[in-house]
Amino acid sequence: MQANKTLLAVGSDALLPVLQVLRQQHWHIIHIHDPQQWKAPRSTSCSAGLLLLDGKLLRKSAALQQLASQLDMEWLLLTERAQLEQAAVRAFINDSCYDYHCLPVENERLAVTLGRLHGKTLLRRRSQHEQTEQEPQQLVGEHPSIRRLRQEIRRLARVNVTVMISGESGTGKELVAQLIHQYSDRADGPFQAVNCGGLPVNLVQSELFGHERGAFTGASSCRIGRIEAAQNGTLFLDEIGDMAIEAQVNLLRFLQEGTIDRLGDNRSRSIDTRVLSATHIDLPAAIAKGRFREDLYYRLCVCQLQLPALRERRSDIPLLAQHLLQQSASRHGIPLKRLSYEALAVMLQHDWPGNIREMSNRISQGLAMASGRVIRPQDMGLGSRMQTLDHGLEAVRERAEREALATALQLHNHNSSQAARTLGISRATLYRLLKKYEMNAVD
Missing domain, CATH: 1.10.8.60 (Helicase, Ruva Protein; domain 3)
Known part of the structure; x- marks a missing residue:
């Protein structure tokens, strides 16, 4: 954690006596008279802000708010007591400041408050840094439906069966698939996510199963498919209900036999991949309309998870x-x-x-x-x-x-x-x- 105390002071030269005292307390000071003068130093990160509010700066409230929102630190406002009667001043304190002191300045109190600002800024930065280093995938919530979902994810991660994840668009189906993979004994293997609805019909076979050089016009080199790329890992088929009916046949064969054939190659390859899938549409209705194979549906739905909508x-x-x-x-x-x-x-x-x-x-x-x-x-x-x-x-x-x-x-x-x-x-x-x-x- 950075320990240097760097203060950005904004205000007139009336601040100079205060800043002189703060320098004696080992603060590094950057002093500007106008918020629009601020240019971030390349090597310095401010840990606290001090603002002396006078009539001139009050007329630049928009620029002050912009400056406060740009810098990841806490602010202390110095103001005349009479200015607190103005709604704009109170709103600025509420929106942008950690605290305020009324003039005249009490040096000891100011030192204590600025120390708190410095500490709080550093703690928040440390917390944000640690969060970025922690495991990025997590299911957030304490609603009973989410607690049950966590338990179900843990249970399903231990068994090597297909899982159909259902729920409205945006409910986190891919995150759930990643968590199942993460908690399984395949966690060290690859996780391959395929958006079935985004695959052109003429490319879906190549994308999923791969192809050999010369298999079709434009196939200038050999390429493995997404199923093969998930060897010893997990394949997640998102929006499976949108998969072209032609590709459903070959996917069914893979689920039944555990083998694939690259386009342009007669050799079958054994692939050890767990398949998870997701949809936001009613698959039984799609089966009734002839848009989805019933036998594939039952292969994909050995177990099912239903994700709640956020409004629920x-x-x-x-x-x-x-x-x-x-x-x-x-x-x-x-x-x-x-x-x-x-x-x-x-x-x-x-x-x-x-x-x-x-x-x-x-x-x-x-x-x-x-x-x-x-x-x-x-x-x-x-x-x-x-x-x-x-x-x-x-x-x-x-x-x-x-x-x-x-x-x-x-x-x-x-x-x-x-x-x-x-x-x-x-x-x-x-x-x-x-x-x-x-x-x-x-x-």
């Missing part, structure tokens, strides 16, 4: 949203932001027709579009249903806060530490909100 496990939404938020920030190299209470309340109301995939996309959109450190419903392209209610802004906010608190507490059996972590707030903030709404939690 709404209590998992806060936990899943936090996981996807951290995952997306790490993947795109964007500083971590938090969901506003209203955003979380709207997400709990949304039906999520695209399920987890839709949530992941909307959260990535929110990270990119949010102007400050807080993601609001409109940043994710989710209109607030609560805005249509005949209530004032404060009533809307209070309802959002209350719903988010209730859901987080229910999810974690009223454990305050875990609920605060899910909501992305400190325990002190959680206790303040619990007192405000006369709600209870346990330590």
Whole structure:
């Protein structure tokens, strides 16, 4: 973990006496007068931000929010007490700052607060780094349906049978297939995923079974197919219901005999591959219409797993949203932001027709579009249903806060530490909100 204390100070020269004291406390200082002057040094990573808010900077609130959202660190605001009467100042503190101090500056208190900012920033960066190094595949959620699914995955991983994974689009069928492979004795072997709906009819045979040189026009070299590439591992056939009927015959033969023939080659090859498949369509209906072979269906469906839609496990939404938020920030190299209470309340109301995939996309959109450190419903392209209610802004906010608190507490059996972590707030903030709404939690 980086130990250097580097402070980005934004404000007029009225900051200079404060900065001189901080230098004596071993802070490295980068001082700019205007947020638009910021140019990230190549070799320096700031661990705390200090902002002296005056009338000039207040008129540049959009630039301040942009700067705060770009940098993965905590901010402390120095302000005149009278400025707290302005809604824009309060909103900026709520969205972008860890804390604020009223002028005049108390040097000892300032040192303590900046130390906390520095420590919190480093801890968050370390946590994000460790998350990227941990096992990337996990089934997030505590709903009873997800707990049962975890148990079923573990059981099925131990037996070498075909498994059909069913569920709506975006529910995580490929993730479940990867987990079955990961927990099986084939985990050291390859995992090959094939989107059957994305294979052109004229290429599906070559893609699955391979071909020899000269087998058809354009076959200038020998190529092994995806089934053969999964030797001693797992083959996952996604959207199996969209597979061309011609390819279904050869797939059935492989499942029955364990052998394949490359195009242009008369030799049969024995392949030891476990087959998992997935679909979002009604296969029995496809069989009745002659679009899917009934004998292949029974070969693929020795065991079945049904994945729940996200709307059927709404209590998992806060936990899943936090996981996807951290995952997306790490993947795109964007500083971590938090969901506003209203955003979380709207997400709990949304039906999520695209399920987890839709949530992941909307959260990535929110990270990119949010102007400050807080993601609001409109940043994710989710209109607030609560805005249509005949209530004032404060009533809307209070309802959002209350719903988010209730859901987080229910999810974690009223454990305050875990609920605060899910909501992305400190325990002190959680206790303040619990007192405000006369709600209870346990330590």
